[in-house]
Amino acid sequence: MKKTVCTFREMKERGEKISMLTCYDYSTARLMDGHVDAVLVGDSLGNTMLGYPDTLSVTMEDMITFGRAVSRGMQETFVVIDMPFMSYQASMEQAMINAGRLMKEGRAQAVKLEGGASVCPQIKAMTTAGIPVMAHIGLTPQSVNAFGGNRVQGKSEEAARQLIEDALAVQEAGAFSVVLECIPAELAAVITAKLDIPTIGIGGGTGCDGQILVYQDMLGMFTDFKPKFVKHFGNIGEEMTKAFDAYNEEVKGGLFPDDAHSFHMGHPETLERLYYVKSSDAPKEEERKLG
Numbered sequence: 001m002k003k004t005v006c007t008f009r010e011m012k013e014r015g016e017k018i019s020m021l022t023c024y025d026y027s028t029a030r031l032m033d034g035h036v037d038a039v040l041v042g043d044s045l046g047n048t049m050l051g052y053p054d055t056l057s058v059t060m061e062d063m064i065t066f067g068r069a070v071s072r073g074m075q076e077t078f079v080v081i082d083m084p085f086m087s088y089q090a091s092m093e094q095a096m097i098n099a100g101r102l103m104k105e106g107r108a109q110a111v112k113l114e115g116g117a118s119v120c121p122q123i124k125a126m127t128t129a130g131i132p133v134m135a136h137i138g139l140t141p142q143s144v145n146a147f148g149g150n151r152v153q154g155k156s157e158e159a160a161r162q163l164i165e166d167a168l169a170v171q172e173a174g175a176f177s178v179v180l181e182c183i184p185a186e187l188a189a190v191i192t193a194k195l196d197i198p199t200i201g202i203g204g205g206t207g208c209d210g211q212i213l214v215y216q217d218m219l220g221m222f223t224d225f226k227p228k229f230v231k232h233f234g235n236i237g238e239e240m241t242k243a244f245d246a247y248n249e250e251v252k253g254g255l256f257p258d259d260a261h262s263f264h265m266g267h268p269e270t271l272e273r274l275y276y277v278k279s280s281d282a283p284k285e286e287e288r289k290l291g
């Protein structure tokens, strides 16, 4: 059965942990469906799928293309699509149109946007319009330039208090869940205890109601950098490289494709006749058009 926003509220009430991963394409969606509670088509696709150094260049069109592919592959798992940088900040009208596009064209079940109290008007308007919103506070990668790098947030008392206020504000505005990224585990646990809505941690310790990781990170497929909070649950990157090498060797050695992976002519006489076809026998362009 397809998971819904209600599933998450109920899981928090039961004290059941929520598992989330990012997902960006149909084949991976088919493999992940039913194996995690929710996926995020994150704008981290800017790094993992498009090779940008950050998420700032990701467009609405990118999010719709990847989001739609993932939604098509998910029968059980809940799908959240990220709102890219500057798709919800410039005006309320733009924010609403873009959130609507992610739902209508991307087939999202919810959208995610970064920020605390500053984006509460957008969260309120979206949820009033029937668009479930996942909030995201702490290290918000779209603000990397304002932070001066990807740093742990909320370490001082003042910063921690601000994050608690932001968390309460997004809940009050109507968010159904909030991502806590790269904050001290103790602070994440305090925020989780204060909120009725589930918290999803990434670099937020075990006290969160759920966890999310970028799937290429947890599979050891993304080697550009490895944040401290990433654990490898598999070495798929290594397996892929091994398979690419094996394919390369078999192609160069003439071993692939073998008979089991090839097709054959039905009648040997047909094949024999083909050897006598001369290029001058080929019909001229005009003749071909006339049939």
Ligand code: KIV
Residues within 6 Å of the ligand: 022, 040, 041, 042, 043, 044, 045, 082, 136, 179, 181, 202, 212, 213, 214
């Ligand atoms: O874009 C993303 O992948 C994210 C998560 C890592 C929370 O925002």
